[in-house]
Every structure is written in structure tokens, then in C-alpha cells.
Amino acid sequence: MPVKKYMRRGTSKFFFLPTIAATTMIPTRAEITSGTEFSEFIAAMDGWTVSNNEIETPNMADTYDGTIPGSDKAESSSFTFYEDEEESEVEELLAKGTVGYIAIFRKGDVPTNKSMDIFPIRVASQSPQYTADNEAAKFMVTCSITSRPVQGAAVPAAT
Template sequence: MALPVAKPVEKFSRRGVSIFLWLPTIADAANLKPTRTELEGSTNLSAAISAIKGFSIENQSIDTPDMGDDFESSIPGVDKAEDSNFTFYEDHLTDALEQLLQKGTQGYVVILRKGDIPGSKSMDVFPVRVGSQSPAYTADNEGAKFEVKFTITRRPVQGAAVPAAGAQVTRKAADA
């Protein structure tokens, strides 16, 4: 009996495709479900981001050794959000991003992993609080940057459907 052949995967790079949005509020905050109107009114952080860390959930497994075997088994434990941050390019003329993401600010990081594809189950919503904001100093030959560290304040929603189409959310930039 022949095994079924998997369909080829349509690979892509997140750069230029994934969209990173900042929403100060979501009307349906209990379900972490932004509307199309809320996405369109958000701030698109994508073009200012130099580096990303975190924005994922990790399970803290529990070791369960027993005297009947020399293999140390484990079981799933609690889920925990990884420390998360964005490194942004600093704007020479404005501090709009620094003002938007001040220490203590609460809001939502919304990631459209495959871009703005209505109906695609590729939207992640992270409720966050800004833990710190710090300039990154260097003598290297690179653009000026600053880092914003976030705490994930409760379980995020991952793999949610992107709301039905209106205008594409890629149009509003962080400096708009």
C-alpha cells in the first residue's frame, strides 16, 4: 500500500509579508478578537522593526521519573509566554513610537503572520504591557535603534481568523 504524497508547501519569508500591529484597545477584549475596523485604525509597526524576540507560548514540562525505569519521562505542565520584545529603528525627526510604547502602556500586539488575508487562520493577538523601553547604543556602522520589552499579561490567542476585508491594513504606517 502506497502512502499518500503530501502536497508541496508554498514556502515564504515573513519579511515583507507578516504584519505587526499595535492596538491600544479591542472592543471584544475578553475574547481577544479585534474587528476589521480596529485593525484598520491600528498602528502598523512593521517597517520600523529591526528585530523580534518571543511572542510565542512555551510549555513548561514536568519531569516524572519513577523507580521502574531508567528513562526519565515527562508530562505537559503549565504554558508560559516567552519574554518578548521588538527592536525598532529610531526615527531622527519624531518620537512617535517612543511615545506610543512608553513604559507601563497596555495594549495588544496583533501579528498577521501570512499578511492581511481575510479568513486566514493566521492572526495572533497578544495582550501586553510595556515593561521597558531603552535606546540601544553602539559604535557599529548601523542605524540607531531602541528596544521595547513586553510582558504578556494573559494567554494570547493564536491562529485566529483574520477579519473580513475592508481596506487592507498594510496602508497605515507607524508614522501616520
């Protein structure tokens, strides 16, 4: 079966959602609509993945060191944003201490597609990036992932 490849840049959508009512952390279409899309501000990102801390299980009967799955952990996650010369919408939206959810639509906002990831976050820091290089002004927002994210959820139907 051939793979229909695509590029995330220009396809994926990123939203900040201040609240999600469901304990499943699956937002409704109304919660997504009331959130803020910030895709166009993103210059770079890091993290936004979950990894497993495997546990080594050596034993005296074998020279091979086996492993078993251990606890899961979200990697350190951040966004680098372009700074707007006049407005500070994203800086205010993601100020240090802000609590909410980052919703990532990996394949775009395509209803029923199982490509939505939800990360519960608290903004750990926000800092301008200073450089003498010939490039646009940027700032970085680092987020703590406060509990297990939801990955591969279905995008809610449009209303």
C-alpha cells in the first residue's frame, strides 16, 4: 500500500485551549472554536512527544540485559514564536504560569481524523531570544506537561 506523504508545515494546526470540560481531555468543537490558533506565529518547536523510561532487567542466568517498559514521560516541550512588532497577543496568551491545553492537529483540522493530540500544560517560562544575526525577532515559551497527554484522538466534527 503506497504512503501518501505530506509536510506538517502548512498542514498541522496548533491551538491553545483554556479549558476542556471532559475528563477524557477530548475537546468539543465549541472549545476548539473558543480557543486560539497560533500556528502562524511558530518559528520552531521542540518536544511535544511522549517517551518511555525502560527498566533494565538483567539476571544472572544470561549475559543479555533485557528491558521492560517503565513509566512514560513527556519530553521537555517548547515553542519559539515570531514576535509581533506591535501586538503581544501570544505573549499574553502564553504568559508564565498560564494553565490550559495545547491541541495539535497533526493532519490539519479534518473532522473524524484520528490525528489530534492534547497536552495539558502550565507555561514554565517565556523569554525573548536576543541575537545580532539577520533574522526576525523571536521569543521562546517552555511548557511543563502536567499530566498524561491524549494522542491520536479523533478531531471533533464541525458544527
